[in-house]
Amino acid sequence: MRRLLWRLAWLPADIVEFIIVNHSLVFVLAAFVAAAVMAAITGHWLFYRGAYLIGGLIALSFVWTRVMSRGLEIEVERETERLQVGQETETRLRFKSRSAWTKVWLEVEDETNIPGRS
Numbered sequence: 001m002r003r004l005l006w007r008l009a010w011l012p013a014d015i016v017e018f019i020i021v022n023h024s025l026v027f028v029l030a031a032f033v034a035a036a037v038m039a040a041i042t043g044h045w046l047f048y049r050g051a052y053l054i055g056g057l058i059a060l061s062f063v064w065t066r067v068m069s070r071g072l073e074i075e076v077e078r079e080t081e082r083l084q085v086g087q088e089t090e091t092r093l094r095f096k097s098r099s100a101w102t103k104v105w106l107e108v109e110d111e112t113n114i115p116g117r118s
Contacts, residue, residue: 028058071099 019026032054039047073096083089097103 028054032058068099068101068103071097071101072103073098 032051035047035051035054038044039051075094075096077092077094079090080087093108095106
């Protein structure tokens with residue numbers, strides 16, 4: 001993995017971060033492009049159907065994610081609003097689903113820039 005990252009070192013940092021964070025999406029897009037290129041080169045029906053299937057699943061996944069996130073309510077609770085250097089803090093997140101559909105997988109990313117947080 002480190003060798004791959006060193007090969008990508010010539011790319012801008014934002015692109016490398018996007019590839020690392022969204023590696024599944026990058027893989028699916030690469031499969032879509034490969035199927036579309038093979039379909040254009042060979043003209044075989046299998047590659048066309050594969051490209052249509054992968055492209056349709058990408059669009060369906062995007063719409064499904066947007067629909068599922070609409071009924072989600074997030075509440076952030078902190079013990080204190082202000083801190084001094086060296087103080088510790090605790091944050092609690094509460095998620096409420098207002099949708100009739102169950103959230104099968106929920107990923108939460110903490111984007112705070114507090115030192116020592118991971």
